[in-house]
Amino acid sequence: xxxxxxxxREALSAALREEMHRDERVFIMGEEVGVWGGTYAVTRGFLxxxxxxxxxxxxxxxxxxxxxxVGAAMAGLRPVAEIMTINFAFVAMDAIINHAAKIHYMFNGxxxxxxxIRTTTGGGKQLGATHSHAPEVIFAHFPGLYVAVPGTAYDxxxxxxxxxxxxxxxxxxxxxxxxxRRSPVPDDDDFVLPIxxxxxxxxxxxxxxxxxxxxxxxxxxxADQLAQEGIEAEIxxxxxxxxxxxxxxxxxxxxxxxxxxxxxxxxxxxVGAEIAAQLxxxxxxxxxxxIKRVAAMDLPLxxxxxxxxxxxxxxxxxxxxxxxxx
Amino acid sequence: MAPKKDTLLDxxxxxxxxxxxxxxxxxxxxxxxxxxxxxxxxxxxATGVGAVNALREQDxxxxxxxxxxxxxxxxxxxxxxxxxxxxxxxxxxGGKGGSMHLADYDRRFWGGYGIVGGHLPxxxxxxxxxxxxxxxxxxxxxxxDGSTNIGYFHEALNLSAVWELPVVWLVENNxxxxxxxxxxxxxxxxxxxxxxxxxxxxxxxxxxxxxxxDGMDVxxxxxxxxxxxxxARKHGPILMESLTYRLEGHxxxxxxxxxxxxxxxxxxxxxxxxxxxxxxxxxxxxxDPRLDTIxxxxxDTIDDAVExxxxxxxxxxxxxxSHVYAD
Numbered sequence: 257x258x259x260x261x262x263x264x265r266e267a268l269s270a271a272l273r274e275e276m277h278r279d280e281r282v283f284i285m286g287e288e289v290g291v292w293g294g295t296y297a298v299t300r301g302f303l304x305x306x307x308x309x310x311x312x313x314x315x316x317x318x319x320x321x322x323x324x325x326v327g328a329a330m331a332g333l334r335p336v337a338e339i340m341t342i343n344f345a346f347v348a349m350d351a352i353i354n355h356a357a358k359i360h361y362m363f364n365g366x367x368x369x370x371x372x373i374r375t376t377t378g379g380g381k382q383l384g385a386t387h388s389h390a391p392e393v394i395f396a397h398f399p400g401l402y403v404a405v406p407g408t409a410y411d412x413x414x415x416x417x418x419x420x421x422x423x424x425x426x427x428x429x430x431x432x433x434x435x436x437r438r439s440p441v442p443d444d445d446d447f448v449l450p451i452x453x454x455x456x457x458x459x460x461x462x463x464x465x466x467x468x469x470x471x472x473x474x475x476x477x478x479a480d481q482l483a484q485e486g487i488e489a490e491i492x493x494x495x496x497x498x499x500x501x502x503x504x505x506x507x508x509x510x511x512x513x514x515x516x517x518x519x520x521x522x523x524x525x526x527v528g529a530e531i532a533a534q535l536x537x538x539x540x541x542x543x544x545x546x547i548k549r550v551a552a553m554d555l556p557l558x559x560x561x562x563x564x565x566x567x568x569x570x571x572x573x574x575x576x577x578x579x580x581x582x
Numbered sequence: 583m584a585p586k587k588d589t590l591l592d593x594x595x596x597x598x599x600x601x602x603x604x605x606x607x608x609x610x611x612x613x614x615x616x617x618x619x620x621x622x623x624x625x626x627x628a629t630g631v632g633a634v635n636a637l638r639e640q641d642x643x644x645x646x647x648x649x650x651x652x653x654x655x656x657x658x659x660x661x662x663x664x665x666x667x668x669x670x671x672x673x674x675x676g677g678k679g680g681s682m683h684l685a686d687y688d689r690r691f692w693g694g695y696g697i698v699g700g701h702l703p704x705x706x707x708x709x710x711x712x713x714x715x716x717x718x719x720x721x722x723x724x725x726x727d728g729s730t731n732i733g734y735f736h737e738a739l740n741l742s743a744v745w746e747l748p749v750v751w752l753v754e755n756n757x758x759x760x761x762x763x764x765x766x767x768x769x770x771x772x773x774x775x776x777x778x779x780x781x782x783x784x785x786x787x788x789x790x791x792x793x794x795x796d797g798m799d800v801x802x803x804x805x806x807x808x809x810x811x812x813x814a815r816k817h818g819p820i821l822m823e824s825l826t827y828r829l830e831g832h833x834x835x836x837x838x839x840x841x842x843x844x845x846x847x848x849x850x851x852x853x854x855x856x857x858x859x860x861x862x863x864x865x866x867x868x869x870d871p872r873l874d875t876i877x878x879x880x881x882d883t884i885d886d887a888v889e890x891x892x893x894x895x896x897x898x899x900x901x902x903x904s905h906v907y908a909d
Contacts, residue, residue, distance in 0.1 A: 283714070309714065315744065320703040320737035327707020330692065331642075333714060335707075354697050355704065364676030365905035366687040399906050423908035 259440035264406070267413035267441050268298045268374075268430065272336065274445050275420040276306055279334060282420055285312040286321055286338030286374075295340050296376060296435055318344050322351035322373060329371040329425070330359065336420060339375045342429060343389050356425040357400035371425040372416070376432040378470055378520060380568055385556035388564075390470070390520035392429045393527050396497035402426040402451060403497040407472035409439040411495055414449030422451055431470045452499030456508070460488030463578050464508040464515045466531055468494040471518040471569065474550075478574035489578060497527060502534055509535060513544035514581040518574050523551040545581040550574050585804070587866060593635060593800055594862060594873060597627040597855050598880045600651040603660060604830075606884050607650070607667055607681075611834050615892075616667050618680050623651030625829035628854030629754050630655045630724075632803025633824070636811055637722055642690045642712075644705050645724035647682035648754075648828075649694025652724060656691045658684065664887035670894035677897040678905075699725070699734030702751075706738045709747035720748045720814045722807070728759020730773050739821065743780035743788040746818035750810040751789075753821070754797065756828040761840035777821040790820040797826030798854040801861070829853070 262270070276282050283306075284299060290313040293300035303311045314321050318339055325337035339345050345352065352373065359367050379388030396403040402424055406412040412430065419426035441447070457472060458479055467475045472493050479489040490508045494500065509515055515535060517528035528549035535547060553567040585593075604624050610616045623630060626648075634643060634655035645652050653663055658674055666673025667681055674684050685693035692708060695701035705723035712719035729735055730753060742749050753773050757764060770776050774791050781788030790813055795806040803824055813820045827849040831838050838846075862869055 312745075315737070315740060317737040317741060319734055320706060320741045323700070323703020323734065323738070324707035324710060324741060327692075327704035328710045328714075329707070330704065331708045331711035333711050350697055350700055351703060355695075355700060359693075360908055361905050362675065362679050362683050363685045363687075363693060364678050364901075365908070366675070366685055367692075368908045370908075 259442050261438045261440050262409050263436050263438050264409045264412045264430065265296065265298055265435040267409035268416055269300075271413045271416035271420070272299065272302070273305070275417055276310060278445065281332065281334045282336065283310040283312065283333065284336045284338065285314055285325060287314055287316055287340050289313060289338050294338070296432065318348040319351055322348035323355060325371050325373065326351060326355045326359065326369055329369045330367040334370045334420060336372045336374060339373055341387065341432070342375045342377045342391060343387050345373070345375055345395075352395065352401065352427065353398050357398045360424075361400055368423045369425045370423045372419045372428050373426070374428045374430065377429045378431045378433055379552070379557045379564065380433055382559055382561055382564060384559045388557040390552070392427070392469070392497060393521045395427050396500070400425070402499065404428045404495070405468040405497055406430070406495060407434070407469050407493055409437065410441045411449065411455070411493075413441050414447055415495065417448045418451050421448065429469065434470060434473065437473070452496045452501050454501040454504045455493045455495055456490065456504055457493045458489065458491040460490040460512070462488045462512060462514070463490070463581060464505065464512045465489050465491045465518055465574065465578070466494065466505050466515060467491065467518040468497065468527070470520050474569050474571050474574055475518045477571035478578065481571065481575060482578060487578065487582065494527070502531065505531065505535070506538060509539055510542050513542050516548045516550060516574065516577045516581060518550045518569060520569060521551050523549065523554050526551055548577040548581050550577050590862060591872070591876065593631050594858060595876050595880060596631045596655050597800065597858060598877055599660065599883065600627045600630065600654050601855060602880050602884050603654060603664070603887070604650060606888060608830075608834065610667065610888070616681065617669065618682070619647070620681050620834045621648040621832065622828070622830040623648055625849060625853065626754060626756060626797070626826045627651060628800040628858065629797040629803050629824040629826045632800040633722060633724070633752055633807040636804050636807035637720075638811075640690070640717070640719045641811065642692060642708050642719060642721040643724070644692040644701050644708065644721065645694055646698065646701060646726060646729065647694050647696045648726065649682065649684050653684040653686070653691060653694070656686070656689050658686050658689060658691060660883055660887040661890040664891040665894050668891040668894070669896065670891055671897045671901060672890070672894040676901060678901070699729040699732035702729070702734045702738035705749055706742050706747055709742065709749045710745065712748055713745070718815060720750060720811045722750045722752060722811070724752050724754055726759060727753055727755040727757070727764050727773060728762070728767065730776060731759070731768055736779070739776075739780050739789060739819065742819040743783070746787060748814040749819045750807060750814050751819060751821045752807065752810070753823045754826055755823050756826050758828070758832070758840060760832045761836070763840065772823070774821055774823045787818070790817065792820045792822030794823045794825055797824030798852060798857060800854060800858050
C-alpha cells in the first residue's frame with residue numbers, strides 16, 4: 257500500500273487503533289483519555305469506538321495509573337497507560353522503576369509485564385520549571401524498562417505497535433511540540449518496526465550527529481544549513497534509549513571520525529555522556545577531535561520565552577558544535 | 583459453612599508450620615545463612631491462615647515484605663521457600679528475590695513486595711484483569727497498618743472504588759509501622775474508617791467498610807474474609823482490618839524501644855496458636871496427641887526444607903544475567 261504523509265499524532269492514533277482491533281487484551285487507561293479524547297487528542301473518538309471497558313478514564317493518580325497497569329499486565333492484559341506528561345511520571349517513579357522494570361527479574365521470570373506507558377516530553381512552551389522536563393534519560397538508566405523516543409510519524413507508528421506487541425514494559429516518550437510533524441507512513445496494519453534499532457536519517461561523510469526526539473529536528477535543520485557550506489553531516493537517530501543500538505553510531509564514526517551528540521536532556525549524566533564514553537572506549541583510534549555534546553543548559557527552565565529558548569538547544573548550537581569538531 | 587475437622591487440623595498444621603519455619607529462619611539468620619532483611623510473621627499466623635484459606639483456587643493473594651507466612655499458607659513448597667531464604671537456585675524466585683520477594687505464579691500468589699504500599703496498585707490491576715475478562719476471581723490484598731498512610735493506599739483504594747474492582751483490602755494491624763504505633767502515625771485510629779473516604783458514589787458504589795476482626799482468632803478471620811470475598815465478587819471492594827500483633831521485632835536486630843516487655847508477654851500468653859489449640863481440644867476431646875503428631879511432622883518438614891536448601895546450588899552467572907527482559 258502507498259505511504260501517505262500523516263502527523264505524529266495521527267500515526268500514534270492509528271497504531272493504537274490498529275492494535276486494539278488486533279488484540280482484545282489491549283486497552284487504554286489514563287487521565288482524560290476517554291471523554292476528553294486525550295489531552296493531545298491522540299485518543300479522540302476512541303471511547304465511542306471501543307467503549308468504556310477499553311478506554312478507561314482514571315483519576316489524577318499517577319502512582320496507581322502506573323501501578324495498576326503493571327498489575328493488569330502481570331495478570332495477562334496489555335495496558336497502554338497514559339501519563340499526561342513525563343513531568344508527572346516522577347510521581348509514578350516507584351511503580352515504573354521498582355515494579356514495571358524489575359518484577360520480571362525479581363521473581364525469576366515468573367511474571368511478564370507487557371505494558372506501554374505513553375507520555376509526552378519537552379520544554380519550549382513557556383510552562384515553567386516543573387512542566388518542561390525532557391528527562392527520558394533518567395528512565396533509560398534502569399535495566400528491564402525499554403525507552404522509546406521517536407522523532408518522526410513513521411517511527412512513531414511502527415515503534416508504538418512494536419511496543420504494544422512486546423512482552424516487556426516500554427516507556428513511550430512523545431515530544432509535545434512535534435505532534436503535528438508530518439511524514440509518509442505505510443497504511444498497513446502489519447507495519448511494525450523492530451525494537452532497539454537506531455536509524456540513519458541522513459547520510460554524510462564529514463561528521464556524525466547522534467540524536468533522538470526533538471534533537472532530530474534541530475539536527476536536521478543544522479545539517480541542511482551545513483550542507484550549503486559544503487559540510488555533510490550524517491545523522492543517526494537512536495529512536496530507543498533502551499535497548500540502545502550503537503552499531504550505526506560506531507559505523508558512522510569510523511567513517512567521519514568526528515561526533516556531536518544532540519539532545520534536550522540536561523547536560524550532566526546524559527545520553528551524550530554515555531555515547532562519548534562508549535566511543536572513546538570502542539573507537540579511540542578513530543577519533544580525530546573531542547566529542548561534543550549539545551544539550552539544555554544546566555538549570556531549571558524559566559517561563560519567559562526569550563530566556564527559555566536561550567536555555568534549550570537549537571540548530572545554531574548544533575552548527576557551532578559541528579564546526580568545533582571539524 | 584463451618585469447616586470440617588480435617589480442615590481445622592490442616593489450619594493448625596499451617597499455623598505451626600509458619601511459626602516453626604520462621605523460628606528456624608531466625609536461627610539461620612543468626613548463623614549468617616540468611617542475609618538481607620528478615621521480617622518475621624510470628625504472632626500473626628491466625629490472620630494469614632484464616633484469610634488465605636478463605637480464598638478459592640481461582641482467587642489471588644498479594645502482600646508486602648512480611649510474606650513468608652502467607653506464602654506457606656497459600657501452599658508454596660516449604661523447601662522452595664526455604665531455598666529462597668538461603669538465596670538458592672531452587673528457591674521460589676531462583677535466589678534472586680529473597681525473603682521479601684516470594685512469589686508463585688501457579689498458586690496465584692503474586693508476591694511479596696519490599697516498598698511499603700507499592701503492591702496495592704498491582705492488586706487493583708490484577709482485579710481489573712478479572713473484571714475485564716468477566717472472570718469470577720477476587721484479589722486478597724494484605725497490607726500492614728503502616729501502609730495505610732502512604733499515597734499508594736489512597737490511590738489504589740480510590741481507583742478500586744471508582745472501577746468497582748473485586749478486591750478485599752485486608753489490613754493486618756499489628757499495632758506498629760516499624761516502631762511507630764498506629765496512634766502516633768494515623769489520623770484514623772480505627773483503620774477501617776478510612777473506607778468512608780471512598781464511599782459512596784452513584785447507587786451506593788464504592789468501598790465497603792468491613793469489620794475489625796480479632797486477628798488472633800483464625801476462625802473469626804476465616805469467617806470475616808469469606809464474607810469479604812463474597813462482597814467483593816458481587817459488589818466490589820471492601821476494606822477490612824485484622825487486629826493482630828507481631829511478637830518479634832520489625833526485622834532482625836530491632837531493639838524494640840517502642841514497646842514494653844510486659845506488652846509483648848501479654849500477647850505471647852494469648853498467642854493465636856495456643857488459642858486455636860485450646861479450641862481444638864475443647865471441641866474434639868482427646869485430640870491432643872494428634873496435635874502433638876502434627877507438631878512433630880512440621881518439625882520434620884522443616885528439617886527436610888533446611889536440608890534441601892543447604893544442599894541446593896547457588897545461582898550461577900547465567901542466572902545473574904537471565905530474566906532482565908522477557909524473551
